[in-house]
Amino acid sequence: MDSFAISIFVHVADTRSFVAAGRAVGVSASGIGKSIARLEQSLGVRLFHRSTRSVTLTAEGEMFLERARRILDEFNAAQAELSQTMSTPRGRLRIGLPMISEPFVLTLAAFQQRYPEVELDLDFDNRHVDVIDEGYDVVIRSGSIDDSRLTSRTLGTFQMWLVGAPDYFARRGTPLHPRDLQDHDCIQFRMPNTGRLQAWQLQLGVGEPEPLLGRRITCNTDEARRCFALEGIGIAYMPHFAVGEALRSGALVRVLKDYTLEQNTFRLLWPASKHITPKLRAFIDFVSEHIPLDKRP
Structure with missing residues (x-):
């Protein structure tokens, strides 16, 4: 049994005619009949009722037809994927990223130099985008995944740290415990999806209350809060x-x-799909290998 025999079977099932199926695949009606006979012998069942006027599926033929279509789909998908691996990545790639430059921009620049025929269309946005409905090829996001329509690959982990300028701590003192933060100016971050302030997840003792954070300024980009921290x-x-x-x-x-x-x-x-284009495959593999997320200062 091979894919061509299965293809002939599907054509006969669709057209209900050896002659019409033969025209579709370029084989004589007698050749179609012999192919079906060999397939039936291989499977050990009769697939068609034949008469001088019509060709109809048996119950076993109906059962096999559904699986035959799936077999052909998988075979065609495998052929497409193999042919794509031999082609050069090229074309437009629409990518969604968080509204931060590090650690992504340098990696994206290196990718573009490695694959100059791929056009990068970058959309920096902190909101929770709909990858499929908004037409993205791929996005980079943090947090959990709750969309079964998507395929994912982990890039790496990152930690949240508390930082400030040396001159700020020289003026205000260095906090030694989370409760000391209530006496400091804190640069807050507003979450784009909820509008709420980002919680500072601090390790506290059992029963110890969450510290009150002094608020000096609120913003919604990493670049802004880093700049404010650098300015003391x-x-x-x-x-x-x-x-x-x-x-x-x-x-x-x-x-x-x-x-x-x-x-x-x-x-x-x-988007979960049987077919990944060469440009998308190249991007996924390159970014997964080169993103410097797990490096610590």
Whole structure:
């Protein structure tokens, strides 16, 4: 049994005619009949009732038809995927990303240099986008996945740290316990999907109340809160990758290390499909390999 024999069977089932099926695949009616006979012998069942006027499916033929269509679909999909692996990634790729430059922009630039025939259409937005309805090829998002229509791949983890400028701590003192934050200026972040302020997840003792956070300024981008922290405005609760360079240079320092343990995950999400285009496959593999998420300052 091969895919061509199964294809002939499906054509006969659809047309109810050996002659019409033969025209569709370029084989004589007698050749079609012989192919069906060999298939029936291989399966050990009769697939068609034949008469001088009509060809109709038997009960076994009806049962086999559904699976035959699936077999052909899988075979065609496998052929398409194999042929795509031999082609050069090219064309437009629409990508959704969080509204942050690090650690993604340098990786995207490296991808574009590696695959110059792929056009990157980048949409930086912190809101929860609908990947399929809004026409994205792939998005990068943090948090859990609750859409069965999507396929995902984990890129890496990141931690949330408390940071501030040395001159700020020289003026206001260094907090030694989360409760000290009520006496400090805190740079708050407003969540784009809910409009609520981001919670600072701090490790506290049993029964210990959540600290009240002093509020100096509220914003909705990482770049803004990092800038305010660098200018000595207050303490910011930031992803580690967004402040790595500033920590290495000493422009920012980390505080309350033993109390900030929140960890989250970035993932690639794309529409679940049997066919992944060469440009999308190249992007998924490249970003998964080169994104520097798990590096710590």
